Amino acid sequence: MSATRRVLVAAPAALKTQGRPPGRGHLRGSDCRWAIAFVAPYVAVFFAFVLYPFGYALWMAREPALYADLIADPLYLRTVVNTVLFVGLGVNLKMFLALLLSGFFLRPRWWIKPLLVVYVLPWLLAAAQTCISFHWMLIDQRGLVDGLLSALFGIDGPLWFNDRWLALGSNIVAYTWKWMPFWTLIFLAGRMMISRDIYDAAAVDGATGVRRFVHITVPLMANLYLICTFLSALWTVGDFTTVYLVSGGAPALSSEVLATLGFHYAFDAAKPALGVAAALSALPVLIPMAIVLMRKLQTSEVQL
């Protein structure tokens, strides 16, 4: 066990020292001009299409009365609960299963590679089209899923979009289906970076199976896992397509999330300021998450 522990302690330190050696002198004049020219397009895009729209959004939603309206609207409060559930359950379920499955796909079997190709397919298929497919699979008690339920088990499926929780669950399942393969690939790449020597040393000390997962894979993957979870949470909060096209907010707007509610306020109810305010009300949570992510990425070298 002591050998394993030494390797485990050494590994993060070894990862950290692989950074770039400290700067070697200053830029030469012409290099500096080129560097600025090369960065200019990115900076221009950032100012024109990130900072300006963000500032514009803050300006649109500047009236405190808008937020009072939101709080007074039961639809808004229900939507906040839905968003927390959609992101909290969806992201954690997806990331944890992806971590487990990335280990499954490391098995040396002849069929694992073709299976991986099929498994990655959802990630390659366009979101809107597959969400519409999910919608038709669950629609009206007569979709494919209900057809299969009655053919295989002789039971009538529920009316998926007549119940808030079933609709929310359908959205989460569709979301997991679409995005789990991407994160599985990321974790697969991460696991392939863990040196075989560490596992061999652990095997000598008798650590296999679950203990190997808990004592080696988890500590070494923890940083990557955390960073990916934060990034994925930020992306999921903004997910519009899944909710809009799978449940469509049914029944009666009760499975909306903030992204679709903001859209409804802005374009269906013609209250753009209220829509922007609904979206911006998530910032007190999103900005700390982004800051944590920044810190994590700066202090560690992560391979995506």
Next chain:
Amino acid sequence: MLGIILLIWSLLPVYNMLLIALDPEEGEIEFAGNIWTSEPSLEGFRAVVTQEARYLEHFWHQFANSLLIGLSTMVLTVLIGSLASFAVSRLRLSNGSLLTNAALVTYAIPASFLIAPYYRIMHLYGLSDSLSAVIAAQVTFATPFAVLILQLYANLIPLELDDAARIEGASAVQLYLRIYLPLMTPALAVVASYALLLAWNDYLYQAVLLAVRNMTASVVQGQVFVDADAPWNAMMAAAIIYVLPPIALLLSLRRYIAASLSMSGAKV
């Protein structure tokens, strides 16, 4: 066992698309609870190709719009991302970490939250109902991830190569073209596929920023989504045609993507 579950899990929605697309009649399968179709027919696909189906009269024009958006996003993201990453990691621009931070600031505000201000701002920029507006939005949201990825891989290329080329008298532009781009090909392939998939997945920005005249293939299906009488066999056939190009691209790039995985593996 787990393998079979994964197979069914991954393919069930795809099977559902095929089932509806191969249905000879309009709107039969999706409301009948059938789990297979007894008389598969390519009628849906034929109606798409000849643009005879309702709602799909301009399918190929819309498909071309989608392709233009996807490819432009891909090229611009690779170009802008690689130039910025080259300047920071190879020319050692001071305050380079500002760039990665700016990238993360972009993700602190989800894209879909900014749709209303974007709609107004594109008017101000004179880009309302223009494909350029959608391209600009997609490039904006693809470049931050591109920069993060490229920064990580650029660290794997030894700086000594640059120093050696400088002794030979290479300029910054030559370093970029002759050393950085060729050695970064695997990472660039990853970034290119990411950007294409982002633009290809987009629904919201294309639906809001483009008017009917300039509609894309992605949006048209969602637009008539509530119409149960729509010719769903043709709509699903169109969906199947729409999902094919990224698969073709990824297959053609898979050599490079596999290389970038093994490259990162070689680091430890």
